[in-house]
Amino acid sequence: MTAPSLIALKRAPSPTNDGTAVKRPRTVAAVAGLASAAAAALFSSLGPAAGTSLVWFKADLRIKDNPALSAATAAAAATSRPVIALFLVNVGEWLGHDMAPIRADFLLRNLACLKKSLAALNIRLIVRNIEENGLDSSETVAEVARAVDARTVYWNREFEVDERKRDKKTETILKAAGVEVAHFQDQCVMDPGSVLTKEGKPYKVFTKFKYTWITLVVRNRVHAQFPPAPVANSVELPAAATAYADAHSDCPTKLDTGLQLDEAKAKAAREMFPAGEDEAHARLTHFLTDKARKYDSARDLPASDGTSSLSPYLSSGIITSRQCISAALKANNNKMEGGTEGLSKWISEVIWRDFYRHILVEFPRVSKNRAFKSETENIPWLYDDEAFAAWSEGRTGYPFVDAGMRQLNSLGWMHNRLRMVTAMFLAKNLFLDWKMGERYFMRHLIDGDLANNNGGWQWCAGTGVDCAPYFRIFNPLSQSTKCDPKGDYIRRWVPELAKLKGKAIHDPYGELPKAEFLKLGYPAPIVDHKFARDRFLTAFKLAVKKL
């Protein structure tokens, strides 16, 4: 288990915002000097009671392998203090970070499950809506801490720039008011900053990162170091805390402003991604027993159900990557590498998740609309609204690309191969700014996750850490024949083409007589691949002097 830290991450100083082309609205105010005065006022009514321990849940809506919850319940049991939990609904912040309505719905559904699991531990969950009280997240945590007479506030850290600023501000306010803070790392198997080169620098190449990561995890048995199971709360809450929890116990099931989800989509998402920790673990077990062995070959075939579909659960913290690695290792005879090819490949993908989080912490510019490779920032990307609309609506005339985008628009989830193909198509075929696509994905994905999404987009655009070389440009037609040989995936998502057979399913415009093609009601390709490829290579070489 990671030791609690009463100070902010040393290797992760809070970066400052700088003006950038496509801006994410910022909703978390600067800490400013108001902290101590405001906090002193907030806490002036603290009485001599024994107080409570408060656990602030964020992207960690689970009971198992939750270091903050375990530490809070253990410390509370030792000191005979009751434990109480908090979750903040912050629509402004969520919208500011481009959260998709389908992801917000997933969060709320999981929040309801968490409430039940906490109730089984005799822990009340307070839900505060930030919009209601005119305070920001940090001030609201402080207000709740005061109301429930919290002596220590526990949470698991988040790595995004705004979230780190918010947590730092919260810590400052609480400490100024005499409330202790204990925060933990739960998002990665290895703490960011702990997987370094011999020179003590962060890795910029995945395979090297991976080998050091494996060495450290295996040597220190990090994958097996779970926090103890949380202890049930056995101490009665003070009357004021009970009254406060009674007044703020409703888990919203729907959000109105900006994050509404239409009923059909909500229903489909609920069927495809049911909420809850048990569901996440059942998926993991099912994947490891039934599918993982063939993962290396099936993972690139979107028509087959060859991947774990765990990403929404990992992104919202319903399950942890440590739990995934630990279970995969058991299934693979304790081998990170070798053993069953499918299992070691899957372990490697989960390590990519750690890698991108480490990059986010070490190079925070990537979360501020900046390219990882600064020399690529001169690329004169286009901002063609029509081309972007055709891409986002699945009307590019390339069936495989369109199938991917329509899967995303319908389910809020897209197969990894299609994420790569559609992203590369946007950046390298349409020559549009990859940040437009990154934002579109975030606004539609149920598993939207800044580190993975940004890492994936920059990988495809050729601007990122250890990314695809600039000259690697997927041909959407050969990707289609290779990864969807029978065309079943295309038929599912592009119904206009459902009756086509043979090569025509991949390239109806090129394969069918014109009259037959026109009857389909399907668009001709919006860009010629060869032309697009030459345009990208020429523009990239011109813009990037240091190739």
Ligand SMILES: Cc1cc2nc3c(=O)[nH]c(=O)nc-3n(C[C@H](O)[C@H](O)[C@H](O)COP(=O)(O)OP(=O)(O)OC[C@H]3O[C@@H](n4cnc5c(N)ncnc54)[C@H](O)[C@@H]3O)c2cc1C
């Ligand atoms: C352009 C682009 C955008 C992406 N956006 C996101 C995103 O917003 N959220 C997200 O979780 N993943 C994202 N990914 C990574 C990957 O596509 C998804 O994690 C994966 O498709 C989820 O399906 P799964 O859970 O069945 O994955 P599996 O293949 O079963 O993999 C298991 C887990 O490993 C992690 N993982 C797998 N592949 C990657 C990868 N390439 N990079 C980082 N972690 C990985 C994920 O947490 C995944 O759930 C993106 C990839 C690209 C190319």
